[in-house]
Every structure is written in structure tokens, then in C-alpha cells.
Amino acid sequence: MTRQQLVEQIKKKKSYLCVGLDTDITKIPAHLQSHPDAIFEFNKAIIDATKDLCVSYKINTAFYEAHGLKGWEAMQKTVEYIPQEIFTIADAKRGDIGNTSTQYAKAFFEALPFDSITVAPYMGEDSVAPFLEYNGKWAIVLGLTSNKGASDFELQKTGEAYLYEKVLSTVSKWGSPENLMFVIGATQAEEFTNIRKITPDHFYLVPGVGAQGGSLKDISEKAMNKDCGLLVNASRAIIYASGKEDFADAARKVAQEYQQEMAVYLDRLNN
Numbered sequence: 001m002t003r004q005q006l007v008e009q010i011k012k013k014k015s016y017l018c019v020g021l022d023t024d025i026t027k028i029p030a031h032l033q034s035h036p037d038a039i040f041e042f043n044k045a046i047i048d049a050t051k052d053l054c055v056s057y058k059i060n061t062a063f064y065e066a067h068g069l070k071g072w073e074a075m076q077k078t079v080e081y082i083p084q085e086i087f088t089i090a091d092a093k094r095g096d097i098g099n100t101s102t103q104y105a106k107a108f109f110e111a112l113p114f115d116s117i118t119v120a121p122y123m124g125e126d127s128v129a130p131f132l133e134y135n136g137k138w139a140i141v142l143g144l145t146s147n148k149g150a151s152d153f154e155l156q157k158t159g160e161a162y163l164y165e166k167v168l169s170t171v172s173k174w175g176s177p178e179n180l181m182f183v184i185g186a187t188q189a190e191e192f193t194n195i196r197k198i199t200p201d202h203f204y205l206v207p208g209v210g211a212q213g214g215s216l217k218d219i220s221e222k223a224m225n226k227d228c229g230l231l232v233n234a235s236r237a238i239i240y241a242s243g244k245e246d247f248a249d250a251a252r253k254v255a256q257e258y259q260q261e262m263a264v265y266l267d268r269l270n271n
């Protein structure tokens with residue numbers, strides 16, 4: 001998917017919501033547990049209930065890989081079920097020496113039809129470059145993450161700058177805002193303004209609202225750019241909103257609350 005197509009979808013739906021399909025078999029409601037295809041059935045119901053409210057789905061591959069072949073099959077069926085116009089993210093956090101990253105890119109962009117993949121930048125340019133060679137596909141590189149461990153490396157100084165600042169300024173030269181995004185945790189509010197200064201034009205994938213306590217308001221007010229430039233992810237807060245038979249309706253309700261708040265911030269952008 002091109003940047004322009006993504007921006008058009010955000011405008012049309014008045015949403016920059018990314019629903020995270022971190023589908024944990026132990027949290028699937030009891031009535032679906034015995035279904036032979038429980039993960040896919042759960043995802044299908046979530047997608048049907050939220051697809052008009054979000055512009056992206058993020059499939060966290062760990063939750064599928066944990067089930068071996070059956071999990072990969074559920075992941076493939078899920079990504080193929082997502083409507084074409086919705087931006088798909090393989091949250092796989094890959095990155096290795098060049099020829100290995102080339103195989104990861106084939107796995108997620110050719111064998112599976114994802115629009116994008118999350119990538120760890122630690123191994124440098126040759127580990128990220130293979131993901132940037134595909135037209136209409138994206139690498140989403142970890143910038144400043146939402147977790148506590150962000151302070152172990154990302155928020156350590158290397159000379160004058162934090163390591164994450166160096167990652168943003170260096171990695172942004174490897175691709176363009178047309179094929180490269182950054183992961184910025186919603187819990188890192190003090191850094192949002194600075195982050196936007198370093199990378200004014202890029203889209204950010206922003207996890208950490210909902211279950212991790214980050215604020216949609218903070219990221220929206222401090223880090224939107226003229227094209228919105230944000231995909232805000234919530235996983236558990238949406239897909240396990242009820243944990244019961246009415247899980248899809250409950251997911252829709254929470255997704256709608258996010259979307260309605262997003263519409264307000266988008267309106268401000270246009271006025």
C-alpha cells in the first residue's frame with residue numbers, strides 16, 4: 001500500500017486506529033475454545049466488527065508462531081481475510097544479516113501478503129535494506145519503544161544524543177517516508193515533540209495505549225503531522241474488551257470510542 005492510499009483511508013474513515021490481533025488462545029472466550037480453527041474464528045469476528053473503524057491490523061506473529069504450523073495457517077488465513085484497503089502489519093520484529101533479512105522479507109511480503117513488517121535496527125543498514133526493496137511495502141523500525149526496557153539502551157546517551165535519537169536520524173536516511181515508519185511507544189510522552197522534530201514526515205506506529213496506559217490525546221496533540229502521520233495500536237483493550245460471548249460487540253464499542261476521539265484530533269488538523 002502506498003503512503004497516499006494510507007492517508008486517503010485515514011481521511012475517509014476519520015480514523016488512524018490499528019487493531020492489534022495479539023490473539024492468545026487462553027483468552028479466547030469459552031464458547032470458541034473447542035473450535036478446530038479457534039484463533040481464525042476469533043480474528044474473523046473481530047475483523048468483521050471493527051473493519052469500518054480502523055485503517056490497520058497488526059498481527060503479532062509471536063501469538064501464531066507459538067502454535068507451530070497451525071498457528072502459521074491461522075496467521076495466513078487472517079491476513080488474507082483482511083480487506084485489501086486496510087494496512088496490514090506483521091509485527092515480527094525481524095532483522096539479521098542481509099541475506100537472512102532477504103528471506104524474512106520474502107516470508108512476509110511474498111509468501112504472506114503483509115504490507116509491512118516491524119524490524120529491529122540493532123544490526124544496522126544491511127539488516128533493514130532488504131525490507132525496503134519492495135514497491136508498496138514498508139519497514140517499521142523500532143525507534144523508542146513503549147516498554148520499561150526502553151531505558152536500558154534506547155534512552156541511554158551516546159555522546160550528546162540518546163541512542164534512539166541516533167536511530168531515528170540515521171535510519172531515516174536509509175529509506176523515505178514512503179516506505180519507512182518508526183515504532184514510537186505511547187508511554188513515552190515526554191519525548192514526542194523531540195521525536196517529531198527529528199522525523200517530521202514519517203508515519204509512526206504507536207503501541208501502548210489501553211493496557212499499557214499511554215494516552216491517545218498526548219500522542220495525537222504532540223506528534224501528528226500534516227498527513228496525520230500516526231497509526232495508533234491497541235490490542236488487548238479492544239480484542240479482550242469483554243472476554244465473553246459478546247467479545248466482538250464489545251471490541252467494536254471500544255474501537256468506536258478510539259475512532260470517535262481520533263475524529264476530533266483529525267478535524268483539528270484540518271481546521
Ligand SMILES: O=C(O)c1cc(=O)[nH]c(=O)n1[C@@H]1O[C@H](COP(=O)(O)O)[C@@H](O)[C@H]1O
Nearest residue numbers: 060118145146183185207211212234235236
Ligand atoms: O512493535 C510493536 O508493535 C510494539 C512496540 C512497543 O514498543 N511496544 C509494544 O507494546 N508493541 C506491541 O504492541 C502491542 C501492544 O499490545 P497492548 O498493550 O495489548 O495494546 C503488542 O503486540 C506489542 O508487542
